[in-house]
Amino acid sequence: MDAEQLRENAHKMVDFIADYYKNIESFPVLSQVQPGYLQELLPGSAPNKPESLQDVLDDVQTKILPGVTHWQSPDYFAYFPSNSSIAGFLGEMLSAGINMVGFSWITSPAATELEIIILDWLAKLLKLPDNFLSTGQGGGVIQGTASEALLVVILAARDKVLRRVGNDAIGKLVAYASDQTHSSMQKACKIAGIHPENCKLLKTDKSTEYALSPELLSEAISHDIAIGLIPFFLCGTVGTTSSTAVDPLVALGRITKSNGMWFHVDAAYAGSACICPEYRHYIDGIEEADSFNMNAHKWFLTNFDCSALWVKDRNALIQSLSTNPEFLKNKASEANMVVDYKDWQIPLGRRFRSLKLWMVLRLYGLENLQSYIRNHIELAKHFEELISQEPRFQVVAPRKFSLVCFCLLPPHDKEDCANKLNDDLLHAANSTGKLFISHTVLSGKYTLRFAVGAPLTEKRHVNEAWKVLQDKATALLQTF
Numbered sequence: 492m493d494a495e496q497l498r499e500n501a502h503k504m505v506d507f508i509a510d511y512y513k514n515i516e517s518f519p520v521l522s523q524v525q526p527g528y529l530q531e532l533l534p535g536s537a538p539n540k541p542e543s544l545q546d547v548l549d550d551v552q553t554k555i556l557p558g559v560t561h562w563q564s565p566d567y568f569a570y571f572p573s574n575s576s577i578a579g580f581l582g583e584m585l586s587a588g589i590n591m592v593g594f595s596w597i598t599s600p601a602a603t604e605l606e607i608i609i610l611d612w613l614a615k616l617l618k619l620p621d622n623f624l625s626t627g628q629g630g631g632v633i634q635g636t637a638s639e640a641l642l643v644v645i646l647a648a649r650d651k652v653l654r655r656v657g658n659d660a661i662g663k664l665v666a667y668a669s670d671q672t673h674s675s676m677q678k679a680c681k682i683a684g685i686h687p688e689n690c691k692l693l694k695t696d697k698s699t700e701y702a703l704s705p706e707l708l709s710e711a712i713s714h715d716i717a718i719g720l721i722p723f724f725l726c727g728t729v730g731t732t733s734s735t736a737v738d739p740l741v742a743l744g745r746i747t748k749s750n751g752m753w754f755h756v757d758a759a760y761a762g763s764a765c766i767c768p769e770y771r772h773y774i775d776g777i778e779e780a781d782s783f784n785m786n787a788h789k790w791f792l793t794n795f796d797c798s799a800l801w802v803k804d805r806n807a808l809i810q811s812l813s814t815n816p817e818f819l820k821n822k823a824s825e826a827n828m829v830v831d832y833k834d835w836q837i838p839l840g841r842r843f844r845s846l847k848l849w850m851v852l853r854l855y856g857l858e859n860l861q862s863y864i865r866n867h868i869e870l871a872k873h874f875e876e877l878i879s880q881e882p883r884f885q886v887v888a889p890r891k892f893s894l895v896c897f898c899l900l901p902p903h904d905k906e907d908c909a910n911k912l913n914d915d916l917l918h919a920a921n922s923t924g925k926l927f928i929s930h931t932v933l934s935g936k937y938t939l940r941f942a943v944g945a946p947l948t949e950k951r952h953v954n955e956a957w958k959v960l961q962d963k964a965t966a967l968l969q970t971f
């Protein structure tokens with residue numbers, strides 16, 4: 492690593508990235524390439540001799556960017572956002588520059604200590620109860636994704652109950668969630684060795700706005716106990732992936748507490764909104780949870796990956812995940828004076844991810860972050876109003892944050908074609924490259940999702956996307 496060479500090349504790369512952002516609106520937001528396109532464009536083996544950075548950048552421009560779906564485009568309204576920002580980018584850059592591997596405190600004390608401090612800062616912004624802070628028995632840790640966060644808490648919860656009932660009872664353990672819970676729940680149960688039939692996804696419908704019914708949960712738990720099973724885990728969601736439903740944490744927390752279960756709250760997307768006083772009520776009841784997760788890399792201006800997980804009992808995680816090989820032993824760890832984050836996660840190695848979250852919090856400050864969230868929610872409200880004013884369309888689930896679920900209504904005599912019509916509309920709109928939306932199914936109904944949350948999105952982008960949707964709807968209805 493020659494410092495002057497780094498300076499020269501990194502300047503070129505920053506220029507390239509700045510130009511990318513300058514021109515981002517000119518790309519089709521959803522990549523329009525066909526599967527296998529890159530195989531045709533790149534050689535079959537690596538070069539023997541070094542090539543120039545300029546040659547690589549030329550290839551990026553002509554061969555890679557056409558195959559990129561532009562998540563940072565202001566016309567991106569699909570899935571949930573995955574934010575980038577100048578602060579987040581600079582933090583990533585610094586982390587890549589220092590490139591340490593902070594699995595134990597000793598391997599880079601600043602990495603561990605900054606992570607502890609910054610997750611306490613963020614916990615305070617979210618007004619999490621004090622027992623999630625590092626000053627008590629709990630604390631926060633940065634995981635790569637919400638899926639990993641859920642997996643590590645399921646492992647901790649599983650081992651906690653098995654210590655009580657014996658390892659042989661693993662086949663009797665039951666985990667619950669609603670049928671709107673992210674698929675990472677089923678994956679985590681699979682990895683944790685929970686019997687597939689004992690990962691119970693309880694049915695939701697329009698009557699609870701797709702939130703988990705506490706009555707249904709109580710009934711399921713009573714039934715399972717009666718047949719000799721052992722309920723041990725509940726995942727509640729604040730802001731479900733399909734429609735941003737919010738599970739009733741207070742009532743669910745009471746049930747889990749009285750049954751000695753671990754209660755995890757997944758607020759991967761909507762957690763960010765809870766830094767605004769007017770949205771904080773969505774996590775009322777978090778006092779009863781054992782763990783809480785939000786993805787700073789979704790809607791909090793922090794470049795991927797950065798998923799914040801807090802637990803009330805850090806020892807439960809450590810008991811499940813700690814290893815202590817001779818080659819990692821050191822005085823600080825042996826004396827129990829430090830946090831070794833390797834014992835709070837699946838891998839050993841870990842990056843200096845707290846740097847980017849620290850930069851985001853310092854360079855923007857709470858007030859700007861709140862305005863950022865509020866602006867997206869206003870834009871989603873605006874889109875919802877546009878839909879409501881157009882009789883051919885319908886909003887199909889209540890909007891709570893920055894996601895609008897909607898559909899195009901079929902002609903009266905073709906109601907059974909509604910799903911096909913909306914699927915056609917999605918593909919017609921996305922293939923223009925002018926916007927990118929996604930879909931879900933709610934109560935058997937194909938539903939379009941319009942999620943505002945890309946940092947560059949302005950009102951004009953929402954209006955333009957709406958215009959494309961209207962035009963495509965007109966064309967489709969003529970042929971239907």
Ligand code: PLP
Pocket residue numbers: 571635636637638639673675728730731732757758759760786798
């Ligand atoms: N939970 C919810 C509510 C989500 O919406 C998502 C993804 O969108 C996830 C979990 C999974 O996120 P990750 O990719 O960080 O694992």
